[in-house]
Every structure is written in structure tokens, then in C-alpha cells.
Amino acid sequence: MGCVCSNENAERDKNLREHKVLVLGTAGSGKSTIFKSLKETEGKEMIEPRMIVQTTWKIRQTLLEFMKWLIKHSQSLYETDKEKNIDCLIDETTEISTNIQSLMKTPEFVFTENEELSEEDLITLGKTIAYLWKLPSIQATFAKRIQFANEMNMEYFYERAIDIMHPKYFATKEDLLKARVRTTGQDFIYVFMYLFYIHKKVNCLLRLVDIGGLRHGQKTWIDHREDLSTVLFVVALNHYNCVLFEDNTKNAMHEALATFFLFLGTILFLNKRDLFREQLRKVPLSVCFRAVTNFEYVRNDREEEQWKGMNYNPKESEHEQHFERCYNQALEFIRNLFQSRQRGKIFSCYVTCATDQDNISRVFWDVTMLVGKNNLKDML
Ligand SMILES: Nc1nc2c(ncn2[C@@H]2O[C@H](COP(=O)(O)OP(=O)(O)OP(=O)(O)O)[C@@H](O)[C@H]2O)c(=O)[nH]1
Ligand SMILES: [Mg+2]
Structure with missing residues (x-):
């Protein structure tokens, strides 16, 4: 991957073909934090x-x-x-x-x-x-x-x-x-990358666009379909135990699932893995995916959408290994739920921590390769 460009650099590289990537996700899932991490990773001033x-x-x-x-x-x-x-x-x-x-x-x-x-x-x-x-x-x-x-x-x-x-x-x-500063308008950054394809160097400019995740912002998501290369959807894993700011009767992960089907072939970021690990030690996944909760069902009729996996119990002998098994099962369960919303379309999934710049940098290298390769025909 090349570098994240400022707006002026992008202006200078007018010959580059731009690929639009919509960065979507419910409020607080971590979209702006990913932007900040990306800018910082590439040595740019994160914020003025x-x-x-x-x-x-x-x-x-x-x-x-x-x-x-x-x-x-x-x-x-x-x-x-x-x-x-x-x-x-x-x-x-x-x-x-x-x-x-x-x-x-x-x-x-x-x-x-x-x-x-x-x-x-x-x-x-x-x-x-x-x-x-x-x-x-x-x-x-x-x-x-x-x-x-x-x-x-x-x-x-x-x-x-x-x-x-x-x-x-x-x-x-x-x-x-x-810190949290809610995105009200539209935000965007450029990511420049180059690939080698059939011994030929191919330049590519990704324009990442964030349009905010509150419900009124979500209504406009679909209007941004034009010229779209792909969608990067960000879900906060710890939201299984959170409610929405706009409606405190609604579980935040249910909301994310309900909006995920809008775009198929999406790249999924299961974000806030650090907070998810902390939460999972205290609160089982069943608060979100089982009948005994106050939260409404995701899909009442589907058995497989109820969590029946292992819950962490600190009293277990070898509790750290036990925790790792619980954590992996919980991750897999959530991943499968989101996959099921993509109606068989290929989708890529990354488990991320947006506040960890190294992690975002590494994951993003993969993402840019993926977007680039999917659009190679256009680029050559
Ligand atoms: N610990 C931790 N905090 C995170 C992570 N990702 C985001 N956050 C925090 O979560 C809060 C919300 O993140 P934002 O990036 O503002 O969320 P957003 O998706 O841009 O939200 P909107 O602008 O409302 O759509 C901030 O306080 C971030 O610091 C993560 O992976 N780990
Ligand atoms: Mg934001």
C-alpha cells in the first residue's frame, strides 16, 4: 500500500482513478476512529x-x-x-x-x-x-x-x-x-495504493466516505450507491450489550444487523475487539441473542440466531484458556450472523481495534488490496 493522502495530494494526482468506498455502521461503531488511525499511521497530522x-x-x-x-x-x-x-x-x-x-x-x-x-x-x-x-x-x-x-x-x-x-x-x-466526537456532516479521506498485476504497476486511489451513523444519517446511505466500488461496514462487537442513543429500547447490535443487508458483498469490520473481550468476561452474549433478555429478538423464528455457546465462568480451572474458547465461539457466532445477511455473497471480515493504529494499518493493507483487485479491470 502507498499512503493516505491529504486532500491537496489527491488534487495533485488528478490522473488517478478514484474508487469510492462507503464506510458505514451505526453510531459509535468506530468509523471516525478508523479514519484518525489511518491518517496517523501514515504520519499525517491526525487532527488540526x-x-x-x-x-x-x-x-x-x-x-x-x-x-x-x-x-x-x-x-x-x-x-x-x-x-x-x-x-x-x-x-x-x-x-x-x-x-x-x-x-x-x-x-x-x-x-x-x-x-x-x-x-x-x-x-x-x-x-x-x-x-x-x-x-x-x-x-x-x-x-x-x-x-x-x-x-x-x-x-x-x-x-x-x-x-x-x-x-x-x-x-x-x-x-x-x-474520545468521541460525533460525525454530523460527511467526512472523507484518501488512501493511495499501488498493486502489481501481470508485472504491471497499477495505481489506485480510494476515497473513503463516512456519512455518520445516527438513524437520520442512515436514511441517506442508499443515496450514495452511485459510483460505489465497495462498502466497508463497521460493527462494534461490544454493542451486543449496548442500546442506541436514539432509542434506548433497541439493542445496538440488532440495529447493526438490521441495516447490514442493504449492501451486498460488503467488507465487514468487527471492531472494538478490546472492549468486547472486557465485556465478555462480565456479560454473556445471551443478553443480546436469547429470549430471557429485555431486548427484542433479532429474528424470532430462527433457532440459530439464539446464542447457545459457552459463557465465560471465572471459576473454571484453566480459566484463561476457557475464556479464549468462549471468546472465539462468540466471535464466530456474530460473524456467521452477519454473513447470513449477505445472502450468499462473498464477504470479507476483519476483527479490529480502531484505536490500535498498527492493527488498522495492517488490516487496511489487506482491504486496499481487496478493493484494488476487485476493480482491476477498471484500472488497467
Ligand atoms: N477501546 C476502543 N474504543 C473505540 C474503538 N473504536 C472506536 N472506539 C471509541 O468509540 C467511540 C465512538 O467512535 P467513533 O469513531 O466516533 O464512532 P463513529 O462510528 O464515527 O460514530 P458516528 O460519528 O456517530 O457515526 C470513540 O470514543 C472511540 O474512541 C476500539 O476499537 N476500541
Ligand atoms: Mg464518526
Whole structure:
């Protein structure tokens, strides 16, 4: 593979034939993160300075907002079932109450261009958030929350709350990859590659287009069919245990399955494998693919769409090997489900971690070869 080009480079290479690749997937599946990883891998500036500042504000704001939500949610969880959720009840010590009051009185809109907290207040807020995050009742509430598909990597950011609320902090490369900034308009990048075909060097320019994954964005997917070389569909594996932001009665992986049939012959990225591994140790796949859940069925009538595989049990002897078997079975099950939606069309599947630039770089080498080869006739 050659390199990811900026827009100007693409302009310069006007002779190259462009191949359009639509990057689709439900909100929060990781499309923008793949773009960021790709740009960074090829030594380009991942994001311009303005975006670094905006992402810094966004991370701070999300930490504050979400902590407020956790505090309120701990109380409502407790009230819903006092016995079961006793671990969510926050102790009423003076220290805890003072910290909660201090957090609650800080408005979220202070993280903008015009409104900034004083340096002193920002540092205090960092300490407050770090303190509250460590409370066992907040940890219990966090573990029991309904997970929304578009959450950013909250644990990663909360662990660093003090650094993040320091006046000199700016989002690092890793933070930029792990933060969530929803795509509202259309985004695109170019990938340049060359292949050798019958001893001839063939140049190829891929134009990757991301049109956002929220439901109103999905409605426009089909309008982008024209001049399409292929579709790269991104599914977040950990979404088996998440609900949609737009509709919290809908499981996010069900939504992904329901939209996957739109384009046949798709390249599939089963993304967020790191988060999937973490989740699978705690929550079995049956929350998504069995009758005993609150979630509706994917396909009520089809037996094979119910998870009957092994669930991880840490009490097993040799539990790490046992976990690997559970993990592989779960992956295979999900892969087969998506394959079944492609009505026999050949499709390629990669298990990815979009925040891992090496992984994306390696996988993408394969993808560009695949797209290039499929379009060789056009290129020669
Ligand atoms: N840990 C981990 N986090 C990921 C991975 N891929 C994406 N994320 C995180 O998931 C969140 C959502 O990712 P995005 O790339 O913004 O999702 P998107 O598909 O572009 O979402 P829309 O723009 O709403 O369509 C971000 O906080 C990312 O950092 C992954 O493989 N591992
Ligand atoms: Mg996006």
C-alpha cells in the first residue's frame, strides 16, 4: 500500500482513478476512529490544532456531565430496588456531600471558547471528579448502567481526571483516538495504493466516505450507491450489550444487523475487539441473542440466531484458556450472523481495534488490496 493522502495530494494526482468506498455502521461503531488511525499511521497530522482544543473541551465536559448523571442514577437505581442495588447507595458523609455539591454547581457549558473555569476551579473540579469516581457506590452504578452505543472510553478518561482538568492539559494522540466526537456532516479521506498485476504497476486511489451513523444519517446511505466500488461496514462487537442513543429500547447490535443487508458483498469490520473481550468476561452474549433478555429478538423464528455457546465462568480451572474458547465461539457466532445477511455473497471480515493504529494499518493493507483487485479491470 502507498499512503493516505491529504486532500491537496489527491488534487495533485488528478490522473488517478478514484474508487469510492462507503464506510458505514451505526453510531459509535468506530468509523471516525478508523479514519484518525489511518491518517496517523501514515504520519499525517491526525487532527488540526483547533480540533485538539475542541476535543479537550469535549472530554472535560463529558466527564462532568457523566459524573452528574452517575450520581443521580445511583439514587434512582437504589430506589428502584433497595435490596439488589444497595451497593449503589452513596454514603452521606460530610466529605462526600461537599464534593457532590461542588460538582453539581459547576455548569457544563464552562468548557467553551468564551466560558472557562479559573485555573484554580478547574484543578478543584479534577480532584472532585477523581474522588467521586473512586467511590464504591459510583463504581457499582457505573457497572450497572445501561450502556449507550455512543459512549466514549469513560474508564480510561476518569482514571486520568486530575490530569485532564489541569489547565495545561491538551488531548494527547491516544485521547483523540479514544474520545468521541460525533460525525454530523460527511467526512472523507484518501488512501493511495499501488498493486502489481501481470508485472504491471497499477495505481489506485480510494476515497473513503463516512456519512455518520445516527438513524437520520442512515436514511441517506442508499443515496450514495452511485459510483460505489465497495462498502466497508463497521460493527462494534461490544454493542451486543449496548442500546442506541436514539432509542434506548433497541439493542445496538440488532440495529447493526438490521441495516447490514442493504449492501451486498460488503467488507465487514468487527471492531472494538478490546472492549468486547472486557465485556465478555462480565456479560454473556445471551443478553443480546436469547429470549430471557429485555431486548427484542433479532429474528424470532430462527433457532440459530439464539446464542447457545459457552459463557465465560471465572471459576473454571484453566480459566484463561476457557475464556479464549468462549471468546472465539462468540466471535464466530456474530460473524456467521452477519454473513447470513449477505445472502450468499462473498464477504470479507476483519476483527479490529480502531484505536490500535498498527492493527488498522495492517488490516487496511489487506482491504486496499481487496478493493484494488476487485476493480482491476477498471484500472488497467
Ligand atoms: N477501546 C476502543 N474504543 C473505540 C474503538 N473504536 C472506536 N472506539 C471509541 O468509540 C467511540 C465512538 O467512535 P467513533 O469513531 O466516533 O464512532 P463513529 O462510528 O464515527 O460514530 P458516528 O460519528 O456517530 O457515526 C470513540 O470514543 C472511540 O474512541 C476500539 O476499537 N476500541
Ligand atoms: Mg464518526
